[in-house]
Amino acid sequence: MKRYSLFSLAANALRGQDDWPPAWRNPAPQGRYDAVIIGAGGHGLATAYYLAKLHGMRDVAVLEKGWLGGGNTARNTTIVRSNYHLDANAHFYEFSMKLWEGLSQELNFNVMYSPRGVLNLVHTPADIEAAMRRGNAMRLNGIDAKFLSRDEISAWIPNLDCSPDARFPILGGLLQPRGGTVRHDAVAWGYARAADALGVDIIQQCEVTGIRIDNGAIAGVRTTRGDIDTPRIGIAVAGNSSRVAAMAGIRLPIESHVLQAMVSEPLKPVLDTVVTSGAVHFYVSQSDKGELVMGGDLDFYNSYAQRGNLPKIEEVVAACTALFPSFGRLRLMRTWGGIMDMTMDGSPIIAKLPVRGLYMTGGWCYGGFKATPASGYVHAWTIARDEPHPLNAPFMLERFAAGRLLDEKGAGPYPWAH
Amino acid sequence: MMLIPCPWCGPRNQIEFTYGGDATVTRPAPDAPEAAWVDYVYLRDNPSGPHDELWYHGAGCRSWFAVRRDTRTHAILGSRPMDRPLKDGAVVNGARAPKGSA
Numbered sequence: 001m002k003r004y005s006l007f008s009l010a011a012n013a014l015r016g017q018d019d020w021p022p023a024w025r026n027p028a029p030q031g032r033y034d035a036v037i038i039g040a041g042g043h044g045l046a047t048a049y050y051l052a053k054l055h056g057m058r059d060v061a062v063l064e065k066g067w068l069g070g071g072n073t074a075r076n077t078t079i080v081r082s083n084y085h086l087d088a089n090a091h092f093y094e095f096s097m098k099l100w101e102g103l104s105q106e107l108n109f110n111v112m113y114s115p116r117g118v119l120n121l122v123h124t125p126a127d128i129e130a131a132m133r134r135g136n137a138m139r140l141n142g143i144d145a146k147f148l149s150r151d152e153i154s155a156w157i158p159n160l161d162c163s164p165d166a167r168f169p170i171l172g173g174l175l176q177p178r179g180g181t182v183r184h185d186a187v188a189w190g191y192a193r194a195a196d197a198l199g200v201d202i203i204q205q206c207e208v209t210g211i212r213i214d215n216g217a218i219a220g221v222r223t224t225r226g227d228i229d230t231p232r233i234g235i236a237v238a239g240n241s242s243r244v245a246a247m248a249g250i251r252l253p254i255e256s257h258v259l260q261a262m263v264s265e266p267l268k269p270v271l272d273t274v275v276t277s278g279a280v281h282f283y284v285s286q287s288d289k290g291e292l293v294m295g296g297d298l299d300f301y302n303s304y305a306q307r308g309n310l311p312k313i314e315e316v317v318a319a320c321t322a323l324f325p326s327f328g329r330l331r332l333m334r335t336w337g338g339i340m341d342m343t344m345d346g347s348p349i350i351a352k353l354p355v356r357g358l359y360m361t362g363g364w365c366y367g368g369f370k371a372t373p374a375s376g377y378v379h380a381w382t383i384a385r386d387e388p389h390p391l392n393a394p395f396m397l398e399r400f401a402a403g404r405l406l407d408e409k410g411a412g413p414y415p416w417a418h
Numbered sequence: 419m420m421l422i423p424c425p426w427c428g429p430r431n432q433i434e435f436t437y438g439g440d441a442t443v444t445r446p447a448p449d450a451p452e453a454a455w456v457d458y459v460y461l462r463d464n465p466s467g468p469h470d471e472l473w474y475h476g477a478g479c480r481s482w483f484a485v486r487r488d489t490r491t492h493a494i495l496g497s498r499p500m501d502r503p504l505k506d507g508a509v510v511n512g513a514r515a516p517k518g519s520a
Binding site for chain 1: 432452
């Protein structure tokens, strides 16, 4: 791997930028690997990177049916945060935040982590109490949290409608200052380049069509590019976890749902933080290209279509123009959809599955992107040691039958309600 | 935009409806083993393709009914009242035939 540095950038600038080697190889699959990771999105690539870096497992392949980083890694709204209430979620996502903070240096790849803050608006007195409670829980877990008054928010974000007669009156907000955004594509590229440099084979255009099991243990995978023997498989295909787990005869407590996001036309800097509202389920930030990146609720029906319908777009835009009246003059430039693994309690599954040598990280609901580094870290740990890391032990598959649910919202076993 | 065929009201805009999830799960007997209850409450086939699912026509006749819909394309393959079997590709009308007719 050619390291990126001020010197290498300057040297290549003088030579017309034609001296860069490819950032990763494009190898053909071998007949056998010590471990196979299914899915070359952020989670799968991070898993392979930490397997090679921290556990000495370099004979690893990452199989990808399309191109790397082309699924949900490219479709999210790039927000990172750890503002969770339940201990297991708070500890896990805070570990992820700490990895984000050092990730550009770790990977020698600029992932453009921008700690611009994530602000959750509150609109009712009950909202205030819930936000205070969550903020206090976060601080007890060592996570930064600050309650802002309406006047503080109004002074900071002048285009937000903080007037008392607003459609959704703003009474304050809970801010996580270290939350923010990360360039999502760079996360996949950075992990791919660093994993490749450690000897990991990233094999694109190679779809897994079956999982081979011998005497209750993983024996290999069938793919569109031939069979591959391996004793360990890590599934990192959120959105399609049910389909891949079904290849091993496992049913999951997951439904696949479509979540849409959209961007406006680009404009000069108008918003230097991430603003969210749980009451209207809306979130917006401004990308470095100037687009306002917006999202809202699921479409609320099972889907694998990677596209949604217009009523949800209308809801997101209605919430946007109610909170930020001046944004009503913008035009939407693009909308798209991604498929979410919605679990029965709203929390992920990072676990050993009931076939020896089979592991998964998935069930990410709305929140997979921000978890990417920690998900890869603990998934790699679980694969290498055949036991969960303390941070993902609560995210076991057995928690549903055991009644140890991690239902942050208290919504019950209705996957689309989380 | 999905046009959902209500067995009683005919095709209507999706915004009139609320989703109710997988229509194939059935409630076990009260004395069924715990595994059957775990299966009923938590586990789903989550198919990529035709999916039988519940919808509620909240802004219309306020009835629950079942729809078969392809989760890969959102194409609706049929719908039926809760107590009638689905005929593939058909909307089974909920209205009973008037007395005396064939």
